Amino acid sequence: MTAIADPFLNNRADYLPPGSLFSQFIVPPFFQRISIFADQGSVRILGGRGCGKTMFIRYFSHGSSFDSNRDDIPQSELKTVGLYLRPDTGFCGLMIPEWLGPYQAKLAFSHYVALNLLKDACQSLDSIGSARFANGPIAVGDPRLSPALAKQLGLTDRHVSSLEAELDLKLVELESWVRNPKHSPIPSFVSFTSVVPRFAQDVAASSPQLAEFAFRAFIDEFENLQSEHREVVCDAIKHPSSRLVVHIAHKKQAVVDFKTSSDERVVEGHDLRTIDLDKELSVEGEFELLAAELFLLRVTQGQGKFDCPLFQPALLHDQRHLAHRLSKAYRDQVLRCVREILPSCSAASIAREVVQDPSLRRRLREMIQKGLVLQGLDKKVNPDDLISSTQPQASIVMGALLNRRSQIDKDLLSQYYAAVANPRDSDAFFKVGGWIDNNLHGCLFHLYAGLPRRPNINYAGFDRFCMMADPNLRFFQALCHATLSIAYKRQSGNEVSGQLKVDVETQATAAKQVSDKLFQDILQLGSHGSKLLEITGRLGRIFEAFNRRRSQSEPEVNHFSIDNADRANLSTQAEMLLREAKIWSVLYEAKDTKNKADYDIAQSDLILNPIYAPHFNISYRKRRKVTLRAPHADILLCQSTAQYEVVLKQLVDPADQDPSGDDAMTLF
Incomplete structure (x- = not known):
């Protein structure tokens, strides 16, 4: 029996059965405004970890395009029959010059791609044969391959029906040679840029209904390929065929060079265009x-x-x-x-909960009491008088304002009392002054952080x-x-x-x-998982320390930037780790839109993935940041724990912090 929650476990395309994903894919809203694969140019699909790159490209593969549940399929789909390949990175990792030789490594990889794409091409004919086209079914039959392709593949039987079994044998032959190059015969290599278009041409010649038959091949996880193998794929992008267009998908930031086998490079706009899934999904709503x-x-x-x-x-x-x-x-x-x-509570309703709940109210009272001591008012004002059930938001924000060393306003208390005395104008003074809008959320995170066993x-x-x-x-x-x-x-x-x-x-x-x-799970991300875990822990502690400040003078600090004028002083290792963090979506990079002065140098914000916010009891909202100089950023990213602790104390004054509710000041 399927539990209600079980379908949510199918959260990776890898977990879904091979073939069609048509009934699992939800057409995203951005399909209305971008050309997906309408032209003959190559496309690269970018996105962070978990944004749906594999699901996206498998939706355009033949299993989904010609799914039997899809009605009225236009015959134009035959112009772009999708093939999907995610190379076996372990096996492809053996096809390197050091093991096979500089020329044979590339030839072997192209041969590997050819055999796998041809296997999928054979299966695509079965998909087409069962598809529900708008103009009726198409009888694909069992096309005969041309003598030229049969010779290339060493086939005796030229029918497509016998090709797939031959391809399996050739894959076994290739694997045997790659693993034992000195003790196995060298395969007769073929190039995927030659045999796949020729296969499409042979199918097109078999029937007038298939006259425009052509393939588009999707190479997934392009970033995991060896540099020599990426060159082979880039060759195909640089020199497309009328019967085969190659598309790639990879993580953002993970590939920076698109060199071909020559000195040429694949050029954005000229040779391919980009679909950035993160960017497309970021459109409001x-x-x-x-x-x-x-x-x-x-x-x-x-x-x-x-x-x-x-x-x-x-x-x-x-x-x-x-x-x-x-x-x-x-x-x-x-x-x-x-x-x-999945209902939520508004900030205003959570504020009411704070003043009504004994534990949270006690936290607020302690916050106000320490603020009164700081302002020299502890002998004059009872903290309980500053907690109002009719003005809960103002009461909570007052707790932060009193803890700020600079006197906000000498009439602040009298105006608070006036607001409490006038229920019709609830929280009016604090709303007009912007105190609630700017501080309430931060104060709520601060109060709940002191009760770590309480669901926040x-x-x-x-x-x-x-x-x-x-x-x-x-x-x-x-x-x-x-x-x-x-x-x-x-x-x-x-x-x-x-x-x-x-x-x-x-x-x-x-x-x-x-x-x-x-x-x-950060520990398992790539080859630098342990360092990424340490960096995330250090960043989280910094933002956690900002959140523990009673003053909340800069509430909801949860991202940082490095002054661009100083960025060149970052060490090579720090730059490498920053790039790794962005590749694995531990950090997101966004353009800074909140410079405090016109003369500020443009910067990029580096945002800790909001999914880690509950772990550190910090805000998930992108509100305020801390700007780091390169030496501080370098220490945070790759220097010793002792040096990091010094920087942490420089960034956040310990005297302004409430002690952690569970003394969780360890890295992890």
């Missing part, structure tokens, strides 16, 4: 809609109950229904439904899940899986009475569990 639809699709697969009449899973997978899904009525209903299942409901709710996960759909599904697992255990949808709804405490507990796990 689009990630939320996609995440909401994904949530309802997974809940449907788990037989969960919800109230959303306009939502129909069958409409998610075909671009023809995108206009309906982008309509206001549809969008509003889908988002409303998911927000009802600042992280609960569909919209907050989106803010922590965006643009990573894998992280979003992990949050949903943990939430539903805690709420409903192993229950199936049929065992749950009524519609689904999960309380905020359960959601907050799930967010913390997922964040903790993903933090530990």
Whole structure:
């Protein structure tokens, strides 16, 4: 029996069966505004870890394009029959000059690609034969290959039906030689840029209905290939064929050189164009809609109950229904439904919770008391008089303002008392002054951080899940899986009475569990996982220290920048680790839009992935940053713990910090 949460475990394309992903793929909103693969040029698909690159390109492969559940397929799809290849990096890692020789290493890799693409090409004919074309079925039959291709492949039987078995034998032959080059016969190499277009030409010649038959090949995880092998692929991009166009997918920042086998390089705009999935998903509101639809699709697969009449899973997978899904009525209903299942508390309601809950109220009282001592008012003012059930937001912000060494306003207390005395003008003074808008969220994170065993409901709710996960759909599904697992255990949808709804405490507990796990998983990221884990821990401690400041003079600090004028002074190792952190989405880079003065030098913000916010009890909102000089950044990224501790104390005054609720001042 399938539990409600189980479908959310299918959060990687690798976990899904080979072949069609048509019924699993949700056409994203950005399909309305970009040309996907309409021209004959090559495309590279970029994105961070977990943004859906593999799912995206497998949707355009023949298994999904000609899925038997897809109706009215246009015959024009035969012009761009998709082939998919994710090279076996372990096996390809043996095809190196040091092992096979400089020329044979490249020839062997091209041969490997040719055999795998031809296997998929044979399977594509089966997909086409079962497809539901708008003008009726197409009888592919069993085409005969040309004498030229048969000679290239050493075939005795020229029918496609016998080719696939031959290809398996040739792959075994290649593997035997690659692993034992001195003791096995050298295969008769072929180039994929020659045999795959020729295969397409032979199929096109077999029937008038297939006259425009051509392939587009998707090479996944391009960044994991050896540099010599990337050159082979870049050769194909630089010199496309009318019957074969090569597309690639790789992580952002992971590939910086697109050199061909000659001195030429693949040039953006001329030889290929880019689809940046992170950038496309960042358009306001689009990630939320996609995440909401994904949530309802997974809940449907788990037989969960919800109230959303306009939502129909069958409409998610075909671009023809995108206009309906982008309509206001549809969008509003889908988002409303998911927000009802995963509700959140507003900052104002959390503020009311603070003044009503004994433990949180005690934390606030201590904060106000220390502020009164700092201002020399502890003998004149009772801290309880500054906690109002009718003015909870003002009370909480007052706790931070009193802890600031500079006197904010000599009439601050009298104006607070006046606001409390006038319930009709609730929080008026603090709202007009911007104190609540600028400080309330930071104060709430500060108060909850002192109670680390208390579920922090600042992280609960569909919209907050989106803010922590965006643009990573894998992280979003992990949050949903943990939430539903805690709420409903192993229950199936049929065992749950009524519609689904999960309380905020359960959601907050799930967010913390997922964040903790993903933090530990950093260790497994690439060849520098241990250093990335250390860097993340150090950054998290810095932001955690800012959050523990009672003054909250710069609330919600959760990202940093390095002065561009000073960036050249970063060590080579620090630059390498920064790049690795961006490749693995531990850090995101964004243009600085909040320079405090016109004369500030343009900088880039480096944002700690918000999914780690619950682990450190810090804000997930991109609000304020700390600007580091190169020496400090270098210490943070790659110097000793002792040096890092000195920098931490320089950045955040220990005297302004509340002690951690669980003394969690260790790196991990």
